[in-house]
Amino acid sequence: MKLIEAVKNQDFEAVRRLLDVNPELINQADERGFTPLLYATYMGNEELVNYLMKFNPNLNAQDISGNTALMGVSFKGNLKMAELLLKKGADVNLTNKKGATAIIYAVSYNQPDMVKLLMSHGADISIKDQDGLSARDHARNLGFKEIEGLVSQG
Incomplete structure (x- = not known):
């Protein structure tokens, strides 16, 4: 059986x-660019993520769309996993192929607590995606007043 399976x-x-x-398998990716850590975080399996962390996985590994584990947990609002990734050194401002960051995902999926967490770890709310929209622009366009207030303070 393969590790990813x-x-x-x-x-x-x-x-x-x-x-x-074979601990080197930790960063092996499948045809979609998913690593074991990406799968474990996307599935929300905390026990598995904690175990994988012992093998020093690449926290900033990107799938073929440029998405990272932090982006995945950001739109889902998984604060515990986001905190773990950030504490271990995940890049809060990495962009995917569409120019989106973890905070743009958190804003777009109406995750105010995640927005606060990402901002407390230095998320840059001025980064614009491929459509020229920042986190603040997304909050305003989607009518998420609470989040718009948060990113306006940043």
């Missing part, structure tokens, strides 16, 4: 066996 199946024992034998 084991992660996707949330087969913790298989993940453990595979990484114990």
Whole structure:
């Protein structure tokens, strides 16, 4: 079994066996550019993410669209995982192929607590996506008043 398949199946024992034998597998990506960490964070599997962190995965690995683990947890509002990624050194201002950042995702999916967390870790609200829109622009356009207030203060 491949590591990515084991992660996707949330087969913790298989993940453990595979990484114990070959820890370099931690950053191996599939055809979509997903690494084990990307899958584990997208699935919200905290136990698996914590285990994978022991192998020093690339926290800023990007899939073929340029999305990172932090972007994935940002639009879902998973504060615990976002905090873990940020504390371990994930780049809060990395952009994907559309120019979006984690904070643009948090704003676009109406995640005010995530916006606060990302801002407290230095998220740049002035970065514009490929459409020329910043986090503030997205908040205003979507009518998310609470978030618009947050990003206006930043």
